[in-house]
Amino acid sequence: MVKNGEFFVIKEMKQRGMSITAIAKELGRDRKTIRRWLCEDYPDTYRRTVDKPEKLAPFKAYVRQRMEEGCLNAVVIFDEIRAAGYTGGITILRDFMRPLRPQVSSKATVRFETQPGRQAQVDWGEFRVDWSGKKKRLYAFVMVLGYSRMLYVEFTEDQRLETLMGCHERAMNYFGGITETCLYDNMKTVVAGTDDQGEVVWNERFARFASHHGFLLRRCRPYRARTKGKVENGVGYVRKNFWPRVQTFTDLQNLNEQTLLWLNAIANVRLHGTTQKRPIDLFAQEQLKPLVSEHFDRVDFHVRKVSSDSLVSYEGNRYSVPIRFVGHLVHVKDDRRGGIQIHYENKIISEHRKSSGQREIVQHKNHFEGIRKDTVAKPVPQPTPRLMPSSPIPEVVVRPLAVYEQFTEEEVTRS
Structure with a gap:
């Protein structure tokens, strides 16, 4: 920044006929700076700036989250972040919250006014189990209907695309249909990336799967968690309410049988904290699209x-x-x-x-x-030699040669 004294020196040097290059060399300034100040009539007021660490910075993400959840009371949030270590004042917090209030208000309207049959939200939760003496990760697929808050949950071995599509089909069978749209975060099996204009590029096979079953894909934009807050709350509900109930299970199928019992007996018949109604009661008003009879080829054989x-x-x-x-x-x-x-x-x-x-x-x-x-193979017996009696040698009668000569003479006489 050029100080006030330098501003007038520059003006004087220019009046004496010095070039911009000469003035810049004389004062050790950049020529662009000299040229810009020569175009000004008065110098800017000097302002002293001191870099101070922003006390609210580590808590901004939490404040955004609480506002998106519907808490707009600065005093309440101030108490919460102060308990977490915030040492600043409430004025800084209010200044930060003020420009976010109109955005949060519009977001809250979208969140709590989901129409029947309009949207479902999908997410994964990760859980650890003792699997035959070894630590193993299991993944909970969670789908929640935006209007009724009806929940579907099942546990899987992985989060592969084939697994995800299979979970969708079983969820659709459980609900008896599907909503117009399904909302996801940036899970790789659904979102392949973005194009040059920043538009989402869907996973090609999953997009065909969605088209086959007749629902549209929607992505939750970064820093706009309210659009999938229902399913995130659903994952948390599974973790806090269902998972502590599971003591043992014989295999993955048995774990999912326990999950189904919990869905039908507890999760979908409870009084929901937001709607103050039971999901099963609001589900009667959901207008779901009918199931497609033909199955999508989802698994490699x-x-x-x-x-x-x-x-x-x-x-x-x-x-x-x-x-x-x-x-x-x-x-x-x-x-x-x-x-x-x-x-x-x-x-x-x-x-x-x-x-x-x-x-x-x-x-x-x-x-x-x-x-x-009787077709069972029997062991082949070992060959056993048999004792056979020897044949007697026939007796040979020994006659003198004169006998044979006599027979010969008799034969000649007959001739």
């Missing part, structure tokens, strides 16, 4: 050959199929939620609970019906 003992090998374990398929090539489909299906020529020939162990055999007894017990 694993080709296997049925062994002679009528078993199919998959991920270290073996699963039975009916004996008539011995020697045939079949397709194994893992739904990644505790179930195994085995297909032959596009028909399901066997279904099993997925084993959580290794080198185990999972079988149904009826798959082996029709095998005759």
Whole structure:
């Protein structure tokens, strides 16, 4: 910044006929600065600036979140952040909140006025379990209907695209339909990226899946968490209300059976904190789009050959199929939620609970019906030598040669 004294020196030097380059060299300033100040009539008032650490900076994200949740009372938020370590005053907080209030107000209107059948929100939650003595991650797929707050939850082994699509179809079957739109964050299985104009680029296969079932994709923009706040609250509700109830489970399918019982007996019949009504009661007003009868091909099949003992090998374990398929090539489909299906020529020939162990055999007894017990191979006996009595040598009568000569003479006389 050029000080007041320098401003007048520059003006005087210019009046003496010095060039801008000469003035800049003389004062050690940039020529652009000299030229700009020569165009001014008066110098700017000098302002002393001191960089101070902003006390509210670590708490701004939390303040935004609380405002988007509907809390616009600065005193309440001030008490909360002060308990978390904030040392500034309430005036700084109010100044920060003031320009956000109109935005939050408009956002709150969109959040709490979702029309029936208009929108569902989807998200994942991560949970840790003791899996046969080892720590393992499971993932909870959560879908909540925006109007009624009806909830669907299921646990899976991963968050792959095939798993996500399978969860959607089971959620649609649970609700008996689907909303006009589904809202997501930036999960990679749904959002592939953005184009040059900043518009979202959807995962191509998932976009086809959505089109097949007749719902539109919507993305929650960064720093606008209110658009998927319902499902985030749903994930938190699962973590706080359902997860502490789970003491043991035998396998992933059993865990999902417990989840379904909880949904029907507790989650969807409780008095919701926001609507003050039961989700199941508001669900009667949801106007969902009907289900599509034709299934979307969502899972890659694993080709296997049925062994002679009528078993199919998959991920270290073996699963039975009916004996008539011995020697045939079949397709194994893992739904990644505790179930195994085995297909032959596009028909399901066997279904099993997925084993959580290794080198185990999972079988149904009826798959082996029709095998005759007498066809079981018997051990081949060892060859046993037999004692055979020796044949007697026939007796040979010994005659003198004169006898043979006599027979010869008699034959000649007859001739």
